[in-house]
Amino acid sequence: MNTKRTNTNWKNKIHEIIYEADTPMGKWFDIVLFVLIIISVILVMLESVKEIDAKYHDALYAFEWVVTIFFSIEYVLRIISIKKPFKYIFSFYGIIDFVSTIPLYISYFFAGSQIFLAVRALRLLRVFRILKLVKFIGEASELTRALKASRAKIAVFIYVVIILSIIMGTLMYYIESDDTGFTSIPRSIYWTIVTLTTVGYGDIAPQTHWGQFIATLIMILGYGIIAVPTGIVTTEFAKNNKQKGNAADNGTNFVHMNTQCCPSCSAEGHRDNAKHCYNCGGTL
């Protein structure tokens, strides 16, 4: 029993360092992790620049191994120190952690699997977890909330844009000849979206009078259509803003939360004075 307690203490210690940011050690761990992620992503980028890779290939490769091993250890510790490891493993961040660590091993054992190395860019998503400690997380959650609330309207909007693009794209395919780039309907649809979103690469551009006329209609349409998502999101922000104003008047709605994370169920966002997890009731 004594061993078990020590064992638990040791696990608790690691849990505190890795999962939380309220102790000095936890903060340092997060900062080191943050820096490592950023450096590692920059290295992945540099690797792809031919001149740099030609010169520093070995150094980059060595460092990549260092980072990978560090991340592997971190991943193992995360599994060990949590009470319900499977919940972590199959959580969003658990999968990101695994998928962004594994590629180098795969490319080592299986030749020709370099394409998996691209997945390492997903490491950037891990930064979001670390940023829990930064003040502006509140702002982010407000943005997310507004976007979520207008999800259905935005879905309808995107749906209409796609239908429109397909019909207009098909029309343009039959109007324009092949040699101006409208070689197939999917390509014409690609062009329509490029035009409707006002991106306008110019790699494909209508040359006939009718093609240019319809292109003009699509542009003005796209120019007007952009008002719709903006209107949706703005209204949502304004609504939220008002509610918050009311909540602030009533005074009791907002409580400061810390970055602790329940060792049993991984729920986050506990009150500063919380002793038990609001979700599973386990001791924090």
Add this chain to the structure above:
Amino acid sequence: MNTKRTNTNWKNKIHEIIYEADTPMGKWFDIVLFVLIIISVILVMLESVKEIDAKYHDALYAFEWVVTIFFSIEYVLRIISIKKPFKYIFSFYGIIDFVSTIPLYISYFFAGSQIFLAVRALRLLRVFRILKLVKFIGEASELTRALKASRAKIAVFIYVVIILSIIMGTLMYYIESDDTGFTSIPRSIYWTIVTLTTVGYGDIAPQTHWGQFIATLIMILGYGIIAVPTGIVTTEFAKNNKQKGNAADNGTNFVHMNTQCCPSCSAEGHRDNAKHCYNCGGTL
């Protein structure tokens, strides 16, 4: 009289399946139709990709006939099962149904009429009718309402944009020489709209100092002008939002409506407990 009643019953049954989505059969019919429309549109696209058409031409052609025959039968049944067929035939969806079914027959009987095949893309519009059963139709109708309410303002806006484009385009035609792409006034107007809407293909671009200076003005203008439709639509959304808030407070304004469609007058949007059509008074 007995035969007539049976006949009516049989017609009612078909009407229920094809026009409504409240019975299991009606739901299944809609789902099958939805899948067929999507597949058929994808096939129209694939047909246009040279490599795919070269390989699978016969299979694609055969499937296209299957879809066309299915749509033809559906069209005939729609006409038979409704009480006032002409009202359906000349309604928006009646015309879409007809026009998106007929092209293959035309191209079969008249050589050189392949261009009509483009019209098949209009089948996508039929999807909107089916989506009656989907929850977010409420969101779509809200969007439509906001856009309809701001119709007049948007018309004024587009009118001003067109006048501006014509004047600016004519000016650019006289400033820029032919070899930079400004070969005629309609083409210059096309360029002006490409610029004003911030699409910017770059297939035509000013080269002279004065041309670039005026292009700069048009860009800044276009950049500012985009604020207008956005402002219009956002205000409309906000207004609607407020009204709905008030309506929700009063409590009695919203009633759930089903997907039934009056067999006499085709009016849609009956209350769940409706026994008579709100429009013509016929039995539902």
Add this chain to the structure above:
Amino acid sequence: MNTKRTNTNWKNKIHEIIYEADTPMGKWFDIVLFVLIIISVILVMLESVKEIDAKYHDALYAFEWVVTIFFSIEYVLRIISIKKPFKYIFSFYGIIDFVSTIPLYISYFFAGSQIFLAVRALRLLRVFRILKLVKFIGEASELTRALKASRAKIAVFIYVVIILSIIMGTLMYYIESDDTGFTSIPRSIYWTIVTLTTVGYGDIAPQTHWGQFIATLIMILGYGIIAVPTGIVTTEFAKNNKQKGNAADNGTNFVHMNTQCCPSCSAEGHRDNAKHCYNCGGTL
């Protein structure tokens, strides 16, 4: 005195036809004028298309003379029938009328002055005067009001955009070399505005690493900056909307106005039951 009255009556008659749209004749005059303006602008466009001009040059030229003579007569009648001709001549529409009528005469008498023909596109502005009779003029005036109210803010905005473009453009000129199109500072500024407004022609595009990095910054900046005019105009619309709501509640603020125009002082927007000009007190 009798002659004078007849004379005045005759002038009044013309004034009513040309300046107002409340009598059947006045309406017809406006419609004919509207059609002529549109046709004449289309002809100016067609003239510039080489193939069409080569074929129909004589017909187009003849019609242009017909239109010009019609506009000349109208211009003279406008001056004769109004009590204070100078007020009209130097008004906005007076200048537009003159300037859009004269070019053909000039090009007839002075060889090499074809460039003045471009001015004919300004005829389109005359359409605005005719549209007085259309319902949506109310909407237009609301748009104008909102834009006028946010004029100062938009000026500040455009001012900041220009300063930013000059500084960024200068920077890009020193970073990028000549052969990628950044041949002078004005040209670099042109590129910066093309980028900042998200037009992006691609005729000039950065090639160096630093150039692309700064281009990236400019793009994100431009992407964010577009929020500013939108925010300004939307707020203005919303404000106006609210005021109108309040005004509608009080009930007495809006009176229908007709399209009459005071024969003495040219003031417009008289009440339907007005007998005297609200501006100069003259009889209507």
Add this chain to the structure above:
Amino acid sequence: MNTKRTNTNWKNKIHEIIYEADTPMGKWFDIVLFVLIIISVILVMLESVKEIDAKYHDALYAFEWVVTIFFSIEYVLRIISIKKPFKYIFSFYGIIDFVSTIPLYISYFFAGSQIFLAVRALRLLRVFRILKLVKFIGEASELTRALKASRAKIAVFIYVVIILSIIMGTLMYYIESDDTGFTSIPRSIYWTIVTLTTVGYGDIAPQTHWGQFIATLIMILGYGIIAVPTGIVTTEFAKNNKQKGNAADNGTNFVHMNTQCCPSCSAEGHRDNAKHCYNCGGTL
């Protein structure tokens, strides 16, 4: 003591002319400075146009020296006439003044340092200080306030855009081959931002089916994302607008401020009837 007073008076006089705009002399000084800045920036631009530089190099160079010497004198006077010169020297405008004056001297003494001449464009920033006297400064400060208030939200937004660009860019690098321009990950990220912000140069454009498909996703994403900063800023404007409305109702919040600047502590924005600096209590 007499000398000292005279000395102080003389300094005060200069301080009034250079730092303030309430006396006729102060106004003239500002206008001359404004014109000189604008001319000098135009000259810097013209210098970069090869044809103009070839013809008028000597004149441009001479004038540049005149401007530089004028700015040098002004800079020295600014330091002399203020009570706490170091505060000015290390203030924002102090640094701008120094940095935009010095380049010509450097390029004179050190060959090959022409790149520093670019810094002269920063002179434009000095215009902001002069514009204190213009009415619309109030509008500008309102814009600034709204942007400041939404700073945190915009930071989150830009952060998400950057993360997204890096992940999407890396993905595109592995999908698209080298010969379409996706030669390295940084370059692919550059392309992603060009697309996401709807700039769309077209110097790099996807050619493969998958590349174009993902490009389509990025465009629609970018098209929707633009709604976010717009929503943020609009809400902020609306909020501010409302507060100002309330303030105007209460009546006592706004007092006219002049352009004086405390000679001791450089604080600006004193009330018209102020006799002492609100910040340090020194006599104005």
